[in-house]
Amino acid sequence: MELFLLDTPKFKIDGGAFFGIVPKTMWEKKYPADENNMCNAACRSILIKESGRLILIDNGIGEKNDSGSQDGYFVDFSEDLEGNIKKTGFDPKDITDVVLTHLHFDHCGGTTKIDALTKNEISVFPNANYYISQIQWDNAMNPNYREKSSYFKNKFEFLADTNKLRLVKQELYLTPNIHLRFFNGHTPGLMLPVIRHEDKTLFFAGDLIPALASIPLAWVSAYDLYPLTSITEKQEILKEAEQNNWIIIFQHDYYNECCNLILTPRGVRANKYLKFNELFNEN
Numbered sequence: 091m092e093l094f095l096l097d098t099p100k101f102k103i104d105g106g107a108f109f110g111i112v113p114k115t116m117w118e119k120k121y122p123a124d125e126n127n128m129c130n131a132a133c134r135s136i137l138i139k140e141s142g143r144l145i146l147i148d149n150g151i152g153e154k155n156d157s158g159s160q161d162g163y164f165v166d167f168s169e170d171l172e173g174n175i176k177k178t179g180f181d182p183k184d185i186t187d188v189v190l191t192h193l194h195f196d197h198c199g200g201t202t203k204i205d206a207l208t209k210n211e212i213s214v215f216p217n218a219n220y221y222i223s224q225i226q227w228d229n230a231m232n233p234n235y236r237e238k239s240s241y242f243k244n245k246f247e248f249l250a251d252t253n254k255l256r257l258v259k260q261e262l263y264l265t266p267n268i269h270l271r272f273f274n275g276h277t278p279g280l281m282l283p284v285i286r287h288e289d290k291t292l293f294f295a296g297d298l299i300p301a302l303a304s305i306p307l308a309w310v311s312a313y314d315l316y317p318l319t320s321i322t323e324k325q326e327i328l329k330e331a332e333q334n335n336w337i338i339i340f341q342h343d344y345y346n347e348c349c350n351l352i353l354t355p356r357g358v359r360a361n362k363y364l365k366f367n368e369l370f371n372e373n
């Protein structure tokens with residue numbers, strides 16, 4: 091297996107929204123904000139080459155659009171997912187499978203782009219099958235009022251008319267080493283991978299634990315639809331992760347890529363901050 095952590099366009103997120111009910115006097119010691127109270131956010135994808143398949147997990151915000159829908163997020167388009175895939179030696183056309191953890195715009199916006207010549211919206215990964223949980227798909231097709239503005243249907247609705255959509259009805263081993271697990275606090279049917287590689291187990295924590303500062307149980311984003319469910323889900327997965335010595339990968343933490351965990355009297359906490367590219371080169 092080959093494994094790459096790739097950047098997609100970064101953006102800014104309101105600090106109050108990022109940390110929910112936690113007062114700024116507490117969170118700003120762990121995660122800085124600018125003069126507008128905006129926090130820098132990364133947006134990472136994972137690329138996995140395994141037994142003839144090339145699997146991409148999430149594809150970021152995508153390219154700049156003119157709809158105004160990205161306004162307020164200060165998107166930095168200097169990171170380009172297609173370019174970053176090419177730097178690994180692969181091409182977007184080589185991707186066989188795209189796993190979308192959920193369909194909020196910052197996770198599936200790279201699914202399509204506007205063709206420079208025809209101005210039509212075209213698929214960025216034309217040869218890939220798309221794995222989305224059935225629960226999330228149903229939720230995104232008929233969104234509730236609170237979540238509606240996070241879904242850009244032009245990015246995924248077209249998949250229904252292709253033979254590429256694989257709706258996942260229950261937790262699944264996509265390959266023997268990639269286990270797709272379900273969570274429901276952030277949004278119904280959030281699907282996050284636990285990946286085994288060499289002697290390590292990695293958990294891509296997506297929007298369940300978007301940053302290292304989000305590890306304490308009550309530090310739940312205001313975007314989460316069901317914060318009490320998020321707390322229970324975090325508690326259970328952090329316990330499992332700590333007991334089994336997993337490494338947590340943060341999708342949105344601008345400053346930290348990953349960490350391992352330690353059990354403290356106050357609960358599970360980050361132990362060592364780790365760089366992804368150093369995880370597998372320790373000897």
Ligand SMILES: [Zn+2]
Binds near residue numbers: 192194276277297
């Ligand atoms: Zn989300």
